[in-house]
Amino acid sequence: GYLARSAFKLLQMQNKYKLIKPGASVLDLGCAPGAWLQVACQSLGPLKNGGAVVGIDLKKVKVPSVHCDSRVQTVCADVTNFPKGQARALSPKGKGFSVILSDMCPLVSGVTTKDAALSIELGMRALDLAIGTPDLPVQDDDICEEKQSDGPSSEADENGILRPGGNLVIKLLESEDVQEFSQICKSRFKKSALLRPKATRSSSREIYLICQDLR
Template structure:
């Protein structure tokens, strides 16, 4: 029989508990460990399909009277799950890679940005390790650019691209938290080095619900300076 750490366990648990995907347990673990989302928070979920992180994010906001908002963006049209989500959750169909910072800011409460940003974006895996890792870094770089503005990674002369019509500030509020999924490679450490300069704390985690064959790893950044 499969144990509590096996992929089959998390798949069955997602079905039993009403989560639309096993990925819910990845964010549940990070939320339990790092307390990323507080009651009343404003959350932006990049690459939100199929909606499991929307469920966990809304759960973490607390009761409806606590307020808060969860905005999910995905290139696919995402139906908001009935279970765990309420009127505080909305989704937008858009390509994050073409998303301008000002457009995303307009989705936040009073246009003041978000207190938490989550990126579970991942490229369509080709099986070519170097290609997949490069595409993953591109997606992660976009999430980081949206969060903190124009960014230059350590040991690199190239900046993470910033939208031409946006200011220097990112969407993430001061003191805010950021989660970025990457496919582990030699380049991923640069993300960690950079984020340690911009955040009070930056940690790597491989959630228990990650499939054993996957190279997925998450960078958890807390407290934007």
């Protein structure tokens, strides 16, 4: 079985949008306890199709024994200060990922506006990793990071690590900012949608931004 009910959210998205194609390379941000790793690996199809699933979480995650195989690996790290070049290096041949998923959520304080703002921040980080966000104000530490890196990949890293034609899923907590956030994505992807999965608890304000086919 699956490690968490969150599996059914990704399964619903996968059934509806076919986000993960056989042999895809998937980056799963906020992967603990590992249910999305299971669904992602299943979606790759048989081992001979190839593909890869890389999960990152603040918590240490053991690759699930069910529905996962040698194509799955996990990294224990904070996505908010994980260098883009390092994330790219985790992709097959360093060529980037064809699918990036973020189910990250902040530690909820219970203060609705605060939690929503934190979730937008995490979402922005996922978006920056995926497609780069040149038109958004950069944080000071990001600037430092860019000044320090002057390797051949530093210029390309501003563009993000999602391959052209790639798909992106980002969990957000509902607020007015969600519309603005989805507008940023609309121009960069051929298709985008907001979905509240059936497996989401009725008390939860979570919503998933699904972007397909990066231009």
